[in-house]
Amino acid sequence: xxxxxxxxxxxxxxxxxxxxxxxxxxxxxxxxxxxxxxxxxxxxxxxxxxxxxxxxxxxxxxxxxxxxxxxxxxxxxxxxxxxxxxxxxxxxxxxxxxxxxxxxxxxxxxxxxxxxxxxxxxxxxxxxxxxxxxxxxxxxxxxxxxx
Numbered sequence: 001x002x003x004x005x006x007x008x009x010x011x012x013x014x015x016x017x018x019x020x021x022x023x024x025x026x027x028x029x030x031x032x033x034x035x036x037x038x039x040x041x042x043x044x045x046x047x048x049x050x051x052x053x054x055x056x057x058x059x060x061x062x063x064x065x066x067x068x069x070x071x072x073x074x075x076x077x078x079x080x081x082x083x084x085x086x087x088x089x090x091x092x093x094x095x096x097x098x099x100x101x102x103x104x105x106x107x108x109x110x111x112x113x114x115x116x117x118x119x120x121x122x123x124x125x126x127x128x129x130x131x132x133x134x135x136x137x138x139x140x141x142x143x144x145x146x147x
Contacts, residue, residue: 009117011134012057017112032106034113037073037086039130040101041066043116057114064103064111068093069122073104080138084115088128096123102132 023029042065045053069092074085086102099122104113115132122128 007054009115010054010057011113011115011132012059013113013134013136014057014061014111015059016110017106020106020110020112032108032110032112034073034075034082034084034104035107036105036109037071037084038064038067038103038105038111039069039071039086039088039099039122040064040103041068041098041119042101044100044119052118054116054118057116061103061111061114064101064114066098066101067103068097068099080136082134082136084130084132084134086130086132088122090127091124093122093124096121099128102130104132104134 017032020029020032024031043055043057045055047053069088071087074087076083076085084102084104098119100117100119102115103111104115106112113132113134115130115134117130120128
């Protein structure tokens with residue numbers, strides 16, 4: 001029997017994002033914009049150092065555990081995917097910091113998307129770049145004539 005592939009990354013739009021879009025559609029709010037990222041550490045089971053496992057991202061997260069850095073996010077969008085460039089500059093941390101979470105915050109300061117990966121290190125001597133890809137669920141048009 002084939003082995004289940006290991007999950008190396010999880011990314012999720014949170015319920016708060018969908019609530020804000022729904023309220024904007026009803027004229028009682030505005031659509032959220034990705035403006036800030038926060039880096040941290042958590043949502044990983046480390047019961048066995050050789051078999052790390054990412055936990056599910058809770059749909060109602062409000063903060064990034066182990067937060068150690070905040071910065072502006074550079075976002076591009078194509079074909080249902082928002083690619084977020086998150087950069088931690090050289091010298092931003094005083095000592096190596098374990099890292100595996102990126103939270104995307106909107107222009108109102110609310111956490112609206114989260115990406116988790118297997119743990120890595122951010123060091124004082126190097127620039128660290130992460131590129132979380134947030135998928136926006138879309139239905140593609142069928143071309144076979146079936147609904």
